[in-house]
Each structure stands twice: as structure tokens, then as C-alpha cells.
Amino acid sequence: MIYLNAYAACCALGGDLTAIGQNLAAAHSGLQAYRTLLSDRACTYLGKVSAPLEPLPEHLKAQDSRNNRLLYRAWRELAPQFAKLSAGVDPARIGIVLGTSTSGLGEAEGVVKAVFKGQGVPEHYVYAQQELGSPSTFLQQLLQVSGPCYTISTACSSSLRAIISGYRLLQAHLCDVVIVGGADALSAMPVNGFHAMGLVAIDEPCAPFGEKRAGISIGEGAGLMVLSRQASPLAIVGLGESSDAYHISSPHPQGRGAQAAMLQALKMANISASELAYVNLHGTGTTMNDAIEAQLMANLAPQVPCSSTKYLTGHTLGACGAIETIMLAIMATQTLTLPAQDFTRHPRDPSLPEFNLLTKPTPLNGHYLMNNAFAFGGNNAALILQLLS
DSSP: OEEEEEEEEEETTBSSHHHHHHHHHHTOOOOEEEOSSSTTOOOEEEBOOOSOOOOOOGGGGGGOOHHHHHHHHHHHHHHHHHHHHTTTOOGGGEEEEEEOSSTTHHHHHHHHHHHHTTOOSOTTOOGGGGSTTHHHHHHHHHHTOOSOEEEEOBTBTHHHHHHHHHHHHHHTTSOSEEEEEEEEOOOHHHHHHHHHTTOBOBSSOOOTTBTTOOOBOBBOEEEEEEEESSOOSEEEEEEEEEEOOSOSSSOOTTOHHHHHHHHHHHHHHTOOGGGOSEEEOOOOSOHHHHHHHHHHHHHHOTTSOEEOOHHHHOBOGGGHHHHHHHHHHHHHHTTOOBOOOOOSSSOBOTTSOOOOBOSSOBOOOSSEEEEEEEETTTEEEEEEEEEOO
């Protein structure tokens, strides 16, 4: 069995596990209005990390992007637990698998602006900051380990895919300890790209499963986890992944790929859908994503409590799979009530099928929790955690 031994995160809900847990329990959204990232200066709500982000150590200055500073903040909270879990482990048997969709794109945007102003490329800029491999390379250099090390970039499923990949490294006995997770920092290109497709909520925060939902609110953050074969209260018991192979950007209208990922995870866990205690929905707030996921829940698990937490954090893109898995771990181990969907601004969409979308905080009743990540272009992943008694 592969266990989730330790974890840490930062996002719009807070800069550490304590703050995230408190704001998650209180359903205190971290989204705030901004006019700075959209090129047309429209108002959109973003989930920006407000906790201070320290510069990287001097010897890692070439990797010093906001994306890696988010990782560094999460790492500093995780480090003491990692030290205990990795004591005596050969550094060549410690792997790192992370997910991202933006990496150091924000720094690259700053360079482009400087060049267009005739200022040239800033002296401090290093191209490696924007490479997709930068997050895992940075962490490997920081930890001085030499096991398998790579980054996965499959849009919004990136870090959930990273967890799956890390699990397999342990399952194949290629590693004894694996750090998995992901990070994405706010930058102009993805926000404007989604806005150009009409997928960004304007003048209000995202409203997953709301009647007049108008799109996503983008966030940022980082989540890191330590996986190993060392027993702990949380185990990863179900994994599923698929690709729609349907359209370059739109999901399959019947959600076939998403359903396949969920069913794979249930089969691996050897449980029925009705045995799930909670499902953290991908729930982005777009018309199509929410309608498809609602139909999946109505078909597969209509009685299982579920909700989306993106109205609290924003959609953290490639980091959402890791951050939201960590929120499941917090809910399970701290006995927090399950988060309710916020319908204060928009009522629940009456056109959606009936399923158990939570409307008030509800106690966790059971041991199996699922997390869904359904990415741009139809790349899907699902994970099931078991809280061991």
C-alpha cells in the first residue's frame, strides 16, 4: 500500500495548513477583485497568495520565479516531516514528480514587456525560470537528491497526474520516497487566454453549479506531499486517468473520459461509488464543465456528498489536483465539516440533474474521499484517499 505521509500547501486560503484549514472550515473565500491582469482591464476575481514569499537561496537564484517561491513556501512547512521520513534513505531512491501549467511564465511576460519598451532583457533573467521542468529541477537542487525527477504538464490535471506518477514509482520499487505535487503562479497569458474564450467570470467570483455561472476565477498556489510505503493514517487506494481524444479544448459532451477516470479509481480501490464519503468536484464554474460533472455524479453516485472548493481558492490550474487533495487530507484528519457550495449570489442551476451537492456544512461520514481533475482538452484524473481506522 502507498501512503500519504506528509503534506503542505499555500493558496488563497492561506500560507500554511493551519490557515487553510481555518478558512476552509469557515468557507472564507480568498478571491479578490483585480483589474491588472486582463488586457481590457475588466474586473475579474483572482485567488492570489497573500502570504509572504521568500526569495530562493542564493545558489538557486537561476530558478527564482514566483512559481518556485510558492513551492519554496510549501516546502519550508514540509521540510521537518520530510527529514524524518527520508532519514537513512539513499538520495538516489528519492524521487520528485511535480505538475505545472505556467511555471515561470510571469517572469517571461515581464521580459517581453521590457524588450518592447526597448530596455532589453533584464540582467537578472534566466530562461530556465520559465521552463516547465523548472519546479522539479529547483526542488531537486534544493534537496540534493538524485532519484527520478520530472514535471508533468497536462493543464488542470497536471499535479494529480504527478501524484499518480509518483505512486507508480513507489509501486515499481524505483523509489522509496517520492515528493509529489505542483505549483502554478498567476500570470497574464492564461487569464487572458481563458478570457478570450469567454470562460472567465467578470465582475463577480466564480459560482460553480450556479444558475447564472459565468466562468472561472483563476488562482495560484502550491501543494507538496510525501508518498512512501511507510504506514500512516492516509493511503492512496484508487487512481484513474484518461484522455477524451475529443476536442483540442472542449471536454466530451457526455463526459466519457471523466467517467472512465472515476470508474478506474473506484475499481482500483475495490469499492462502489456509494461507499465514497465525499467527492471534491472539479467544479470550475463554466457552463459545460459543471453540467457534465453534475450528470456524472447523478449517474454514478447521486447520494454521495460533494462540492467544489474553487469558489474559495480560485482555479489553481496545474496545482489544483495537489492542493485539493491536501484539502481532502485536512478534512479527513482534522474532522472538518465538508464544505458547502455557495449559492448566496446565484441559486443552484435548476437545469442540472439531482445529486447530493452540499448546501450546508456536513460532517464527514466514512473513510473514502475522491478528488477529480478534468483538464482543458479532455485530460482527466481521479484519486481516492482512504482514512485508515
